[in-house]
Amino acid sequence: MSGKYKDVAYYPGCALEGTGHAYNRSTKEVGKALGLKITELKNWNCCGAMEVKNVDPKLQTYLSARNLSIAEEMGYKTVMAPCNGCYHNLKKAEYDLAHDQNSREVTDRLSRKAGHKTYEAGKVETIHALDWIKEEIGEEGLKARVKNSLNGLKIANYYGCMYTRPRHIFPEKDQGPGSESTSKPHFMDDLLAAAGAENVDYPLKTACCGGAHTLSDSDTSTKLVLNLLTTAEACGADVIATECPTCHTGLEMHQARAEKVFGRKTKVKILYFTQLLGMALGLSARKVGVQENFSDSMDLLRERGLY
Amino acid sequence: MxxxxxxxxxxxxxxxxxxxxxxxxxxxxxxxxxxxxxxxxDYNEQMQEEIAALPGGEYIHRCWQCGSCTNACTVNAINPDFNPRYWIYLIRMGYESELLRDKDIIWQCVSCNKCTYACPRDVFPEGVMKATAHWLELKGHTEKKPSMVFDETFSEQVFATGKIEDGRVLREFFARTKQSLFQDWLIAMVRSLLMRLPVTLMMKLGLATVFHPRTRGWSKAQAAIDEYVHEREAAARKALRLDVQGAE
Incomplete structure (x- = not known):
């Protein structure tokens, strides 16, 4: 319990207002249940996701710099983003603005023309929803608050690409004991274990779901997702816990697509880690938006006394 | 030679x-x-410079061909012809005709950044893949690939309104690539969701498709971004010795 992240700015991003609304809802509910205050960035803009950087990476830097300047203007030292894409882009902007003169120039030029303050590196720290709970509440704090243990629910923790790669934009990771690892991330495992889950040894924690081409190259994405799903099942998992709306929706979509197009049915369920934590904290499945997921996990949760 | x-x-x-x-x-x-x-x-001696002039390709000259990128590559694992190490080699050698043999798969890079993570020389192979796909298209070697159409559909919405609405991106992308929205799997997914979703939430999502989410006071940012994009496009065409006026 550091007190550092008790009151942070919140950047939900576009996906959390659309397909990932269950993640938005469960993050807010978990925050409330844990007594952590989050304030949404005023009038934020899209971070550019995976697409704008393919037009020009410096534009992506500008988009995130604008969001960071809003956090600064609102008087926050920390912005928390639950979406891996948003989190990654804010981190990347921070890195590029600190290390690349050209990025600074383009950001400054665009910020001036758009009529707002140019963000300078080092003013605002970006954290993921995982850092937020892990650092502020911790496993012990979480254990003390668990009302409805996940009771040995077998979980494969899936972190995806953008949370750990590339390593250089996450200077706080790989710093020895207590810090997050980029090769074998464990923050989500730690939190869910504290909530009573039994984490399976899942080798594809940071494998790719093909999220960038989920619609433009669907067969590749379906193959990648099917690999994630069947491996999770082979590891004995009932649930894949996610921490990114793009991965989450990708897993759900391609689970349905694999069944319809490839004739491969898998039954592992997909839930946001915040939904699982919320239920362990005693919130109802409805309150953390379980019925809003495409992946229908209600029977499993009922069976485990969580619904 | x-x-x-x-x-x-x-x-x-x-x-x-x-x-x-x-x-x-x-x-x-x-x-x-x-x-x-x-x-x-038939070497194209300008090839490396041309790729390096496009966003993402800047550090291709650093490569010393260790193959860590291909070894780590997500797409290579499902298609052995997808070989970033080899393509970087061909580009640096200027062996254009050999690269063109793979012109229809280079765009399939999923940007998982495993290559960039593994690369000991900071080549940023992921960026090189994007620059190469872009180069193939600018040079007229390939038609616009689906992922480019998706990037454009998405980015246009961001530049115009400051935000995206994912349902709108999906519909627009399917329309531009002439695919039906009524895919079996998509119908099955939406149907199972509709059975469970509370009515109020459905109304909220429905409204988002009518009133597009947008960032307030975005017009000045939009103008600044558009100006910058046109400038960069012209610079890219010049570096590739293409007709600048030829830009769409």
Whole structure:
């Protein structure tokens, strides 16, 4: 319990207002249940996701710099983003603005023309929803608050690409004991274990779901997702816990697509880690938006006394 | 010119003659199969510079061909022809005709950044893949690939309104690529969701498709971004020695 992240700015991003609304809802509910205050960035803009950087990476830097300047203007030292894409882009902007003169120039030029303050590196720290709970509440704090243990629910923790790669934009990771690892991330495992889950040894924690081409190259994405799903099942998992709306929706979509197009049915369920934590904290499945997921996990949760 | 890596035993490199006699020796038929020359003469010596001029390709010159990128590659694991290390080699050598053999799969890079994570030389191979896909399109070697259409659909919405609405991106992308929205799997997914979703939430999502989410006061940012994009496009075309006016 550091007190550092008790009151942070919140950047939900576009996906959390659309397909990932269950993640938005469960993050807010978990925050409330844990007594952590989050304030949404005023009038934020899209971070550019995976697409704008393919037009020009410096534009992506500008988009995130604008969001960071809003956090600064609102008087926050920390912005928390639950979406891996948003989190990654804010981190990347921070890195590029600190290390690349050209990025600074383009950001400054665009910020001036758009009529707002140019963000300078080092003013605002970006954290993921995982850092937020892990650092502020911790496993012990979480254990003390668990009302409805996940009771040995077998979980494969899936972190995806953008949370750990590339390593250089996450200077706080790989710093020895207590810090997050980029090769074998464990923050989500730690939190869910504290909530009573039994984490399976899942080798594809940071494998790719093909999220960038989920619609433009669907067969590749379906193959990648099917690999994630069947491996999770082979590891004995009932649930894949996610921490990114793009991965989450990708897993759900391609689970349905694999069944319809490839004739491969898998039954592992997909839930946001915040939904699982919320239920362990005693919130109802409805309150953390379980019925809003495409992946229908209600029977499993009922069976485990969580619904 | 040095002799470079090139697979010789390919169907188009194998030559047999039904009737051929050279200096009195009969070399007809399968027993006397010839292999075409491995000497390379059609180098594009500007190729590396051209790729380096496009966003993402800047650090291609650092590569020392260790192959960590291909070894780590997500797409390579499902398609062995997808080989970033080899493509970087071809680009640095200027072996354009050889690269063009793979022109229809390079765009399939999923940007998982495993290559960039593994690369000991900070080449940023993921960026090089995007620059190469972009180069192929600008040079007219390939038509616009689905992922480019998706990037454009998405980015246009961001530039115009400051935000995206994912349902709108999906519909627009399917329309631009002439695909039906009524895919079996999509219908099955939406149907199962509708059975469970509370009415109020459905109304909220429905409203988002009518009133597009947008960032307030975005017009000045939009103008600044548009100006910058046009400038960069012109610079890219110039670096590739293409007609600047030819931009769409």
């Amino acid at each position: 040095p002799i470079h890596e090139k697979s010789l035993i390919r169907p188009e490199n194998l030559v047999t003659h039904e009737h051929l006699e050279i200096e009195g020796v009969d070399v007809s038929g399968h027993w006397s199969t010839f292999i075409n020359t491995r000497a390379v003469s």
